[in-house]
Amino acid sequence: MCAAMESSRFLLAPRSAEKSSSSSSGPPRESDEECALRLQREFDAEVAAKEARERFSCPLCLDTVQLSDGVELDCLHRLCRGCLSGYLEVKIREKRVLPHELCCPMPGCDCEVTTPQIEYVVTGTPLWDRFLATRVELWRPADEERERLCECPRPECSGTRFLAPAELVEVSCPRCTARFCPRCRDQHPGTSCEAHLARLRGQVDQADKEFDELVRKECWQRCPGCQAVCERPHGCNYMTCYSEKCRGKTTFCYLCGDKLSSIEHFTHFPYGLFENACQKLDRRNEENLPQATWGTRDWWSSVARDLTSWATG
Numbered sequence: 001m002c003a004a005m006e007s008s009r010f011l012l013a014p015r016s017a018e019k020s021s022s023s024s025s026g027p028p029r030e031s032d033e034e035c036a037l038r039l040q041r042e043f044d045a046e047v048a049a050k051e052a053r054e055r056f057s058c059p060l061c062l063d064t065v066q067l068s069d070g071v072e073l074d075c076l077h078r079l080c081r082g083c084l085s086g087y088l089e090v091k092i093r094e095k096r097v098l099p100h101e102l103c104c105p106m107p108g109c110d111c112e113v114t115t116p117q118i119e120y121v122v123t124g125t126p127l128w129d130r131f132l133a134t135r136v137e138l139w140r141p142a143d144e145e146r147e148r149l150c151e152c153p154r155p156e157c158s159g160t161r162f163l164a165p166a167e168l169v170e171v172s173c174p175r176c177t178a179r180f181c182p183r184c185r186d187q188h189p190g191t192s193c194e195a196h197l198a199r200l201r202g203q204v205d206q207a208d209k210e211f212d213e214l215v216r217k218e219c220w221q222r223c224p225g226c227q228a229v230c231e232r233p234h235g236c237n238y239m240t241c242y243s244e245k246c247r248g249k250t251t252f253c254y255l256c257g258d259k260l261s262s263i264e265h266f267t268h269f270p271y272g273l274f275e276n277a278c279q280k281l282d283r284r285n286e287e288n289l290p291q292a293t294w295g296t297r298d299w300w301s302s303v304a305r306d307l308t309s310w311a312t313g
Helices: 002-024 032-053 081-093 115-122 126-138 193-218 297-312
Strands: 055-057 064-066 070-072 078-080 147-151 161-165 238-241 250-253
Touching (some): 070 115, 081 115, 115 126
16 A cells, blocks of 8 residues: 555656646736836827827828818818818809819819808808808809899899799899890880890990090900900919909910910010010000019919919929
8 A cells, every 4th residue: 555655656746846847937927017007008009099090181281180170071082171261262252152163172173062061161251151142143043045034233123133934025123123124134125135235336336445445545454265354453464364254264464465374374474474575575665554563462372373283284
């Protein structure tokens, strides 16, 4: 029996030694201080990642701002409120508020800036009221062959507008009951617009001659797109027409009257932007022609846009 017990002790000894050896060779236990530091680093990394997800870089001003201070358009371009507000202010003040004119300002993107997005940025300001008034002013019926948008010519009606069937030759204002022609907004019952205008042409011709003489004397220039008379109060001789027809799409030379592209803002004037001379005419010696002068902030913005267009081809 003693021999058996000794044999048992001999067999158990290696297992005990092996267990002691494995426990002593394991990884060292982490102290409380090291554990606290590790948890703090993990928490700081999580906070930094969360803040990064809640901020973005505006592609226009390149500033990093909070997501709550930005507006994401339908094209997924995200802009800060400041940049989008400045862009909308220029468009609204120029009355370029039709859906195809109020588009994403990013190059090559023609996604419409929707009315709710515009309202979110400029609501509560005079720009919002001007936007709504301009939209109403520029609205036209979808089918002008069936109905015509009429505007009362009387000043006391403040431009009251209403729809009438297109075939009517005379309409009545629902506000002041004045009757007038919906085409020319004049009163000529029983006479066509052409005959009425022919009768008035004799009176108008003399006025036109006097006005043309005034345009020549004041050295004004007519827009080659809509023939509207334009005056250059400041800036260079590269003009942009903002009439209802051109709406900022026609640019021309104030000296020769030729239509110009954005690149010709610089190439059309061999003596510089502020000399009264272009590739066609040299008018530097004309006494009645005012000298070109440095422009306003809006003018410099236009120059910057044209420089960018010229540089990018």
